[in-house]
Amino acid sequence: MKLGNTLGKEQLRELDEAIQAYKDQPGPLIPILQKAQEIFGYLPLEAMKHIAKELRVPASRLFGVATFYAQFSFKPRGKHTILSCQGTACHVRGGAKILEEMKRELKVEAGDTTQDGRFTLEKVYCIGCCSLAPAIIVDETAYGKLTPERVKEVLGKY
Amino acid sequence: MTVADLEKIRKRTRTFAEVKAGQVHVVVGMNTCGIASGARETLQSFRDGMKRRGISGKVFQTGCIGMCFEEPLVDIIQPGRPRVTYRHVDADKVERILEEHIEAGGLVEEWALAQFPNGASPLEGVPLYGELPYNSKQQKIVLRKCGFIDPESIDQYIATDGYFALAKALSQMTPEQVIEEVLGSGLRGRGGAGFPTGLKWRATRQAPGSPKYIVCNADEGDPGAFMDRSVLEGDPHSVLEGMLIAGYAIGAQEAYIYVRAEYPVAVRRLQQAIAQAKEYGLIGERILGTDFSFDVKIKMGAGAFVCGEETALLASIEGKRGMPRPRPPFPAQSGLWGKPTNINNVETYSNVPAIVLNGASWYSSFGTENSKGTKVFCITGKVKNSGLIEVPMGIKLREVIFDIGGGILQDRAFKAVQTGGPSGGVLPESLLDLPVDYQELAKAGSIMGSGGVVVMDETTCMADVARYFLTFTQSESCGKCTPCREGLQRMYQILDRICKGKGTPSDVDDLEELARSIKDSSLCGLGQTAPNPVLTVLRYFREEVEAHISQRRCPAGVCPELIRYEIDPQKCKACGICRKKCPAEAIEGAPKAIHRIIQEKCVKCGTCYEVCPTKFSAVYKV
Numbered sequence: 001m002k003l004g005n006t007l008g009k010e011q012l013r014e015l016d017e018a019i020q021a022y023k024d025q026p027g028p029l030i031p032i033l034q035k036a037q038e039i040f041g042y043l044p045l046e047a048m049k050h051i052a053k054e055l056r057v058p059a060s061r062l063f064g065v066a067t068f069y070a071q072f073s074f075k076p077r078g079k080h081t082i083l084s085c086q087g088t089a090c091h092v093r094g095g096a097k098i099l100e101e102m103k104r105e106l107k108v109e110a111g112d113t114t115q116d117g118r119f120t121l122e123k124v125y126c127i128g129c130c131s132l133a134p135a136i137i138v139d140e141t142a143y144g145k146l147t148p149e150r151v152k153e154v155l156g157k158y
Numbered sequence: 159m160t161v162a163d164l165e166k167i168r169k170r171t172r173t174f175a176e177v178k179a180g181q182v183h184v185v186v187g188m189n190t191c192g193i194a195s196g197a198r199e200t201l202q203s204f205r206d207g208m209k210r211r212g213i214s215g216k217v218f219q220t221g222c223i224g225m226c227f228e229e230p231l232v233d234i235i236q237p238g239r240p241r242v243t244y245r246h247v248d249a250d251k252v253e254r255i256l257e258e259h260i261e262a263g264g265l266v267e268e269w270a271l272a273q274f275p276n277g278a279s280p281l282e283g284v285p286l287y288g289e290l291p292y293n294s295k296q297q298k299i300v301l302r303k304c305g306f307i308d309p310e311s312i313d314q315y316i317a318t319d320g321y322f323a324l325a326k327a328l329s330q331m332t333p334e335q336v337i338e339e340v341l342g343s344g345l346r347g348r349g350g351a352g353f354p355t356g357l358k359w360r361a362t363r364q365a366p367g368s369p370k371y372i373v374c375n376a377d378e379g380d381p382g383a384f385m386d387r388s389v390l391e392g393d394p395h396s397v398l399e400g401m402l403i404a405g406y407a408i409g410a411q412e413a414y415i416y417v418r419a420e421y422p423v424a425v426r427r428l429q430q431a432i433a434q435a436k437e438y439g440l441i442g443e444r445i446l447g448t449d450f451s452f453d454v455k456i457k458m459g460a461g462a463f464v465c466g467e468e469t470a471l472l473a474s475i476e477g478k479r480g481m482p483r484p485r486p487p488f489p490a491q492s493g494l495w496g497k498p499t500n501i502n503n504v505e506t507y508s509n510v511p512a513i514v515l516n517g518a519s520w521y522s523s524f525g526t527e528n529s530k531g532t533k534v535f536c537i538t539g540k541v542k543n544s545g546l547i548e549v550p551m552g553i554k555l556r557e558v559i560f561d562i563g564g565g566i567l568q569d570r571a572f573k574a575v576q577t578g579g580p581s582g583g584v585l586p587e588s589l590l591d592l593p594v595d596y597q598e599l600a601k602a603g604s605i606m607g608s609g610g611v612v613v614m615d616e617t618t619c620m621a622d623v624a625r626y627f628l629t630f631t632q633s634e635s636c637g638k639c640t641p642c643r644e645g646l647q648r649m650y651q652i653l654d655r656i657c658k659g660k661g662t663p664s665d666v667d668d669l670e671e672l673a674r675s676i677k678d679s680s681l682c683g684l685g686q687t688a689p690n691p692v693l694t695v696l697r698y699f700r701e702e703v704e705a706h707i708s709q710r711r712c713p714a715g716v717c718p719e720l721i722r723y724e725i726d727p728q729k730c731k732a733c734g735i736c737r738k739k740c741p742a743e744a745i746e747g748a749p750k751a752i753h754r755i756i757q758e759k760c761v762k763c764g765t766c767y768e769v770c771p772t773k774f775s776a777v778y779k780v
Binding site (some may be wrong): 020021026027028029030031034064065068069070071072083086087088089091092093094095100101104124125126127128129130131132133137140142143144147148149 | 190191193194195226227229282295343374378379380381382383384419420421422457460461462468474475476478480495536537539540542545576579610612614618623626627630634636716722739741761763764766768769
């Protein structure tokens with residue numbers, strides 16, 4: 001498979017720029033992977049191979065790093081990302097019920113993307129909004145003091 | 159930039175607390191909690207409303223003042239009048255405040271939370287800010303500027319003596335004297351382990367090798383903790399100043415801040431603060447006309463709890479899998495790229511400027527024999543006043559939860575308090591008079607930790623809490639050492655079957671034995687402390703766990719497999735609310751027909767129990 005075919009030309013140029021910017025700095029792998037995920041929305045296999053080749057590191061090492069951290073995804077992600085907080089404060093204030101309700105509403109498991117590609121549902125531990133527990137973050141907006149009944153209303157905004 | 163220039167900025171800059179005649183300053187709390195409660199819309203409404211009404215003045219933003227439960231918070235400052243703090247100011251409350259408080263010179267009493275008289279005669283019916291029960295027992299050192307300056311303005315930081323500790327260290331003190339001062343203050347690492355900061359600095363200074371590095375751990379991963387986020391959002395320059403002083407003391411010229419990607423607001427303010435400090439020459443070459451040069455870079459974390467462990471954090475900065483390694487050698491001897499490295503967390507660094515400015519004996523006048531100074535805590539869970547506080551060490555847990563925290567939500571009974579996150583423990587009511595102190599908490603089986611305090615009430619199941627922490631730690635174990643990787647999973651499995659009513663009589667003993675071996679034999683702090691929540695649950699709430707096994711009963715009525723919901727036909731008035739709200743369509747009934755829960759369909763979410771009007775209270779748990 002030729003690279004430019006599946007990865008857009010513009011995106012590839014951006015990726016190359018990032019590789020150039022970081023490759024001579026100490027510890028370049030994680031910043032480049034973060035940039036790649038920002039560009040593509042996830043880490044496509046072709047992009048991983050490309051980064052490994054450009055940096056002259058074995059692809060296995062790149063995958064080793066990428067699979068270690070929760071931030072990186074190898075599957076395309078939905079248009080909106082929901083982070084459902086399961087931190088301690090959210091847990092004791094019913095965070096699990098909120099997650100269950102979202103799973104039911106969106107018909108996905110945590111970590112998956114809805115069929116229509118609108119939402120990716122993620123389970124996370126603490127988004128630091130403990131005073132508003134139970135809380136979720138959709139993209140960059142936090143919603144606090146949720147109840148199972150309010151879930152539909154929040155999702156309806158997207 | 160010279161010290162004289164710094165002095166000029168301090169003299170000419172006004173914080174938003176000072177207002178010119180005929181002007182009004184509106185200050186909106188714009189930290190993450192505030193924004194999540196709608197502060198951005200509130201801020202915009204004030205800007206629009208003031209413009210439309212022709213009110214001259216300015217709208218400012220500030221960081222976290224700590225009262226997250228009252229957000230969005232807005233302060234109105236006018237010359238000759240007390241500064242008034244309004245609570246829960248949603249965008250639709252703005253017009254009335256503009257009209258009645260600012261234009262008419264009155265007060266919207268029902269929304270006013272507190273006042274600072276500022277030399278004017280106090281308003282009647284509004285408590286003084288410092289006398290609010292939430293504030294009166296607090297002692298703010300780290301948080302002293304949060305909520306009182308614009309975190310995005312370096313001038314306001316300088317106006318409140320910012321960077322003068324750095325100036326003092328560089329011009330009047332040798333690096334050794336700085337270390338002595340920090341050592342003498344008794345400051346201990348605020349990330350959780352509590353190692354004396356001065357000793358760490360001295361070891362790094364004395365270690366052979368160059369260059370040396372300064373690292374700031376801002377990978378605040380403990381669930382239930384947001385102290386570091388609040389400091390970075392509310393007063394980012396204090397962290398930079400602390401790092402600069404550490405760099406001077408240790409002989410390092412390069413620094414990294416390792417910060418969680420989950421904190422976008424904090425990262426943005428930090429980037430801005432670094433850029434401003436560089437522009438002023440406070441970060442860069444030959445700082446304040448001396449030989450000292452220093453550079454600070456940000457490294458973004460990528461979502462791994464174990465990276466809060468110092469050796470794992472260093473591996474992550476180096477671009478590797480964030481796995482810890484055995485110590486010694488400690489980072490002070492062999493850290494980043496094998497060079498001597500000093501790692502402290504956000505709160506530790508942000509204590510340093512105050513210590514250098516006011517001296518070691520001032521700092522050590524707060525706190526207890528072994529634990530000096532103050533500690534920032536996030537008080538959350540089933541407590542009325544949930545937010546960010548800073549208290550002198552030695553304060554009792556009871557004071558934190560009941561005086562500052564205002565007691566338990568809905569006045570339910572207190573059951574337990576969890577400190578130290580997944581590395582700490584749960585403490586029962588009998589220990590509420592325990593002072594907050596490194597040694598005392600450790601004796602009780604918990605730890606100080608980074609500062610999360612999660613309050614639990616009678617409706618919290620302690621077996622479920624123990625399982626909860628293991629869900630977290632076993633999924634965050636990096637997998638390098640066997641006791642942590644395998645052991646935590648086994649512990650989780652045992653607790654899971656206990657919570658599901660399938661436990662066996664030997665389970666409790668097995669849990670304890672596993673917990674002790676994991677503590678003794680794990681490689682890093684994650685595994686060595688992960689059994690703490692379980693051990694303390696077994697120590698203080700053993701009967702409750704055993705009830706799940708011997709009676710197949712969850713006394714707190716939480717574990718779904720051990721409870722069911724029923725509707726009392728005598729009490730049900732067939733109002734239909736529960737039927738409409740039930741997400742699983744598990745309630746049958748019709749207008750005027752008594753409702754019934756179809757147990758096969760019920761997902762035990764408890765919605766019916768919560769929505770049934772209290773005047774009926776027809777839904778009950780068995």
